[in-house]
Amino acid sequence: MEEPEVVWVLEGYGKADDTLRTEHSISRVQMLQLQEAITPDADDPWMLHSYRVPVDQWPTVEAVLRCGPPDPELDCLTGAHAAM
Secondary structure, three states, X not given: OOOOOEEEXXXXXXXXXXXXXXXXXXXXXXXXXXXXXXXXXXXXXXXXXXXEOOHHHHHHHHHHHOOOOXXXXXXXXXXXXXXX
């Protein structure tokens, strides 16, 4: 399957109101590395769907993205949208 033309991001949503609070870019190489911590569905090899980032996997996420410690006020998920 050919790589889609998308931009991947790590998104942080407020637990109290589900508002998008933070967004951190993810490169193609980083996205592939994140698959060690976040397993995509079998039919979604490019992680085009949104995936919750398990807190117990945050050390791997931090090692790949260098995005700092998790914010306890946010739910973090991966996301993807069409490249412009």
